[in-house]
Amino acid sequence: MEEMEKSAVRRIGVLTSGGDAPGMNAAIRSVARSAFRRGIEVVGIRRGYAGLISGDIFPMTSADVSRIINRGGTVLYTARSDEFRSVEGQQKAAATCKLLGLEGIVAIGGDGTFRGACDLSKFGISVVGIPGTIDNDIVCTDYTIGFDTAANTAVDCIDRLRDTMQSHERCAVVEVMGRHAGYLALHVGVAVGATAVLVPEYPYDFNEHVAEKIRRARLSGKTNFIIVVAEGAVPAVFVGEQIRAELGLDPRVTILGHIQRGGAPTVKDRVMATRMGYEAVRVLAEGKTNRVICAEGDRIIDRDIAEGLAMKKTLNPEEFKVMTVMTGT
Numbered sequence: 001m002e003e004m005e006k007s008a009v010r011r012i013g014v015l016t017s018g019g020d021a022p023g024m025n026a027a028i029r030s031v032a033r034s035a036f037r038r039g040i041e042v043v044g045i046r047r048g049y050a051g052l053i054s055g056d057i058f059p060m061t062s063a064d065v066s067r068i069i070n071r072g073g074t075v076l077y078t079a080r081s082d083e084f085r086s087v088e089g090q091q092k093a094a095a096t097c098k099l100l101g102l103e104g105i106v107a108i109g110g111d112g113t114f115r116g117a118c119d120l121s122k123f124g125i126s127v128v129g130i131p132g133t134i135d136n137d138i139v140c141t142d143y144t145i146g147f148d149t150a151a152n153t154a155v156d157c158i159d160r161l162r163d164t165m166q167s168h169e170r171c172a173v174v175e176v177m178g179r180h181a182g183y184l185a186l187h188v189g190v191a192v193g194a195t196a197v198l199v200p201e202y203p204y205d206f207n208e209h210v211a212e213k214i215r216r217a218r219l220s221g222k223t224n225f226i227i228v229v230a231e232g233a234v235p236a237v238f239v240g241e242q243i244r245a246e247l248g249l250d251p252r253v254t255i256l257g258h259i260q261r262g263g264a265p266t267v268k269d270r271v272m273a274t275r276m277g278y279e280a281v282r283v284l285a286e287g288k289t290n291r292v293i294c295a296e297g298d299r300i301i302d303r304d305i306a307e308g309l310a311m312k313k314t315l316n317p318e319e320f321k322v323m324t325v326m327t328g329t
Contacts, residue, residue: 008287009103009126011041013057016074017048017081017109017116020261021132021146023269024074024108029065030277031106031130036062038285043102048109049116050081052093057100069270072149072263078109084116094123104284106277108132108145114292114305126289128280129305132273134260137181140308141294145276147184148268150177150260154188157256162192162226169223171195171214171251173240177260178230182315184260185230190323195225197323198239200232201315206242213327214247227251275300 014031016024028044035042042060045051058064068075083089097105097120104126107117110133117127131138134150154176165172178184182199189197196213198204214225227243229236240253265273276293279300283291291302 005038005285007038007040007285009040009284011043011101012104012106012281012284013043013045013052013097013100013102014060014076014106015045015048015052015108016076016078016132017107017113018078019110019133020073020078021134021144022072022149022261022263022265023145023273024132025068025071026265026270026273027108027130027132027145027277028074028076029069030274031281032060032065033062034278034281038281040281040285043100044076045105047077047079048081048113049084049089049093050079051077052096052105053081053083053089055096057096069274070264072261072265074108080112084119090119090123093120094125097123097125104128104289106130106280106284110135110138110144111309114138114309118290118305121290126284126287127291127305128283128288128302129292130273130276130280131292131294134184135178135181136183137313138292138308139311139313140292140303142297143272143295145269145273146261146265149263149266151184151187151191152266153260153263154184154256155191157254157259158188158192158194158226158228161254162224165224165226165252171225171227171243171249173227173229173236173243173251173253175229175231175236175253175255177256179232182230182233185228185233186315186319186323189228190319190326192226192228194228194327195222196227196327198227198229198233199315200230202233204234206239206246210239210243211246214243214249225249
């Protein structure tokens, strides 16, 4: 029989925090199975840091993570905790860890989740973060769990919407998620052949970014137009009103909203989540703390959380150039 790998920790907890993302369940499954392989006990923490404060926990078994790799959302639920933002709340969470003998925490989520993990580590708890957010806006990693599924969901919705826009020769303004980052809008816009794409990284100019692109498309023979808008760039309703007032078109505004968060994760999200979950347990087993698991090209690596959060991430200039060339025609 193969010898069990040794570990610096004996019992760990796993939680999901912030917005849910497809692939979180695959990451939970990977953390649990990788830990069991090393002889590490795993405690599931429901409702993120709020559950860690209240003690909403349960011992996980192989059965708890069976047949969840294909499910969207998170079986551990997720919540944002105002109480955890305070030192008193963090002390309560740390007390729960010490009471239950949790020597490490795997926190799956975004920037806020990682900052919470850093706060928890000040009380002697080893922490590792796994990036899970559909916005793909974690600065230290090339990829975050959930992005591919969300992009595919948005593309499917817009492809269906395009059929109606073509039939009625109309303009559609579609708002996708992305309050502070335009990665989702950019990728979706390129994938659907949008007439224009609006992202928060670039100041909004109606004439340059929308009107002229629609005019060029119309001059090239197109009679229907798709405008993809990141929610943080400009309200889609406002763009629709400007199109009606300035161009005399009758646009239809569609806000995809939380539909982008749901659904079965794609192959990419399942595989990336599994690889990241495995790496998170390896890092804890080696006695490390304050680490975030990152994708760097084809590799899965770990970085210091504080250093990772301090890094700056901008839209890929090559991808943005491709988008500007492909739109408006």
